[in-house]
Amino acid sequence: MTRHAAIRAQIEARILSGALRPGDKLPSEAELVAEHGVARMTASRALADLVAAGLVVRRRKAGSFVAVPRAEESLFGIPDLRATLGPGHAHAVLHRATRAATAADKARLGALPRGARVLALQVRHMAGAVPQAIEDRLINLAAVPEAAAEDFGAAPPGSWLLERVPWTEAEHRIGALAADAATAALLAVAEGAPCLVLDRLSRREGLPVTAVRFTYPGDRHAFTGRSTPRLREAPQPGMRIS
CATH class of the missing domain: 3.40.1410.10 (Chorismate lyase-like)
Incomplete structure (x- = not known):
């Protein structure tokens, strides 16, 4: 496992276990560098991967925080x-x-x-x-x-x-x-x-x-949602579509 993936996995495990809760502040890039002995780019990439996974939000000048699950746009999320x-x-x-x-x-x-x-x-x-x-x-x-x-x-x-x-x-x-x-x-x-x-x-x-x-x-509520078709990848040699 690469260094940035290991850092990501460690933080992700703490989030999913509940040890880190929605809204909790994460260590800064500098703190991750000091803790793990890695380059700043490695720490930044680990945090970027967590953001891409929807587990973390980064706020300019404030830092990185555990994301609060939000799904107001989606019928099949968990809206408040x-x-x-x-x-x-x-x-x-x-x-x-x-x-x-x-x-x-x-x-x-x-x-x-x-x-x-x-x-x-x-x-x-x-x-x-x-x-x-x-x-x-x-x-x-x-x-x-x-x-x-x-x-x-x-x-x-x-x-x-x-x-x-x-x-x-x-x-x-x-x-x-x-x-x-x-x-x-x-x-x-x-x-x-x-x-x-x-x-x-x-x-x-x-x-x-x-x-x-x-x-x-029934006369006061309706469920709505929006979806887009998922494009299927073109088959590669040796691949079978079923």
Whole structure:
């Protein structure tokens, strides 16, 4: 492994393990030179590779920082609902419980070891006086133990997690349902009204972090996305396209 790749791998491992968190400042090029005994160009290239991978942002005159995962432009990223709803956003934690993972919890989060514990939350999101979403979330406490002591009064769970926990993989499922009586009451819609449902599972290096279901009033929300076709490389001699 080259010297710049080794430096990159060391920093990347600390970011993905959570030892370095979103917003944390990284050592400067000069500090990396002194620590690893390499040329400044080598240190600069290691940081540039981390920037290209989306793990680090470099701010002029300020330094390099662990990137906060952002995906507002992409339907299949992990957007911050608080930012999406804007200045009028407010939230209330309706239910909070810490428990041993049930069979239903394991079905949502995936493989969990015996004795795993989860934090279950239900949160209602508002824009002004109008309900906008119900959030039903499970947090794997083995991945995020500090969540057990958080009351999520200052920030909703999704925003809190985005600011603290790096994620490396997310799965999404979009569906629809007719509001039952409890959902209708929370969202201020008629019973049976159509609702959009987004289920998301996020992981960090294969470890389940959180599973969440957002239920939105169908007449107040829409999912949008943009994509471009991926150009296929021309086949080379000896290559087979399948």
